[in-house]
Amino acid sequence: MSIGTIxxxxxxxxxxxxxxxxxxxxxxxxxxxxxxxxxxxxxRKQYDQLKMSEDMRNMLFVWFFLFAVGGVLTSIFSVTFTILAFVVWLVLFFKEVHFDTETAFHKYKL
Structure with a gap:
């Protein structure tokens, strides 16, 4: 088992x-x-907290799937898939990062 798989x-x-x-x-x-x-x-009451939690859950499941597939592909082929999984994750992660509360949560406003 390679370090990438782990x-x-x-x-x-x-x-x-x-x-x-x-x-x-x-x-x-x-x-x-x-x-x-x-x-x-x-x-906080001004925001749809259920939708926020569901979106976070879904995003975390996508990240789980990304790394699970990356781990399987790394164990079958090469460590390049670990690097690829991290690059894709970083793109997805920084797409969701917001430094302003209004920008981060505006779509959940009730």
Whole structure:
């Protein structure tokens, strides 16, 4: 088992665990989202927390799938698939990063 397979497996397990946590907590999981937990409680009520939690869960499942496939392909072919999985993940990750609360959560405003 190569180091790439191990790394992809660890990342996949981490994202699967986080996705399950968001799936179980439903709308209560929204407070685990970075930036949202720092908003005042009365302002949090202005957002669709269930949709936020569902979107985070779905994103984490996509990341899990990405690393699971990367791990399998790495174990069959080469470590290049680990690098590819990380590059794709970084693109997806930075696509979702927002430094402004309004930009990050505007689509969830009620």
């Amino acid at each position: 790394v992809c497996t660890i990342m996949a397990a981490l994202f699967l665990l986080l996705a399950i946590i968001f799936a179980v907590l439903k709308e209560k999981g929204a407070v685990l989202i970075s930036g949202f937990n720092s908003l005042p409680k009365d302002e």
